Amino acid sequence: MKSKTLIEKQLKRKTNSELVETIIAAKKNKAWLEVAGLISTPRKNHIDMNLGEIDKKTKQGETILVPGKVLSQGEINKKIKIAAIGFSEKAREKLIKSGSEIINILKEIKLNPNAKDIRILK
Numbered sequence: 001m002k003s004k005t006l007i008e009k010q011l012k013r014k015t016n017s018e019l020v021e022t023i024i025a026a027k028k029n030k031a032w033l034e035v036a037g038l039i040s041t042p043r044k045n046h047i048d049m050n051l052g053e054i055d056k057k058t059k060q061g062e063t064i065l066v067p068g069k070v071l072s073q074g075e076i077n078k079k080i081k082i083a084a085i086g087f088s089e090k091a092r093e094k095l096i097k098s099g100s101e102i103i104n105i106l107k108e109i110k111l112n113p114n115a116k117d118i119r120i121l122k
Helices: 004-011 017-028 030-039 051-057 089-098 105-111
Strands: 063-071 081-087 101-104 118-120
Touching (some): 017 030, 017 105, 030 063, 030 105, 030 118, 051 063, 063 089, 081 105
Parallel strands (some): 063 081, 081 101
């Protein structure tokens, strides 16, 4: 796990205000510190995932977090709650069609400060 100092150092290079706000909120909360470390990395190191891959790795009704962008390749056949930095338009459409809940990471931190029942997909 990254130190708060390293996260702070990487945070200075970020220009996306929403991402900066998310990293700061995650860094302040001990339960979310791992997520802050994952999303403070350079964008090329973010973990982007396709829906097909997410479908294979999850169970019905699970809450998952993708420390990157959710992409539309594949299908999703489960109702899940998914938090991510971003979603492609087609991925968003497919998730809504499957009845899944879409949320950004910042909102999830505010709703669930203890990171209860959240699984990070890496």
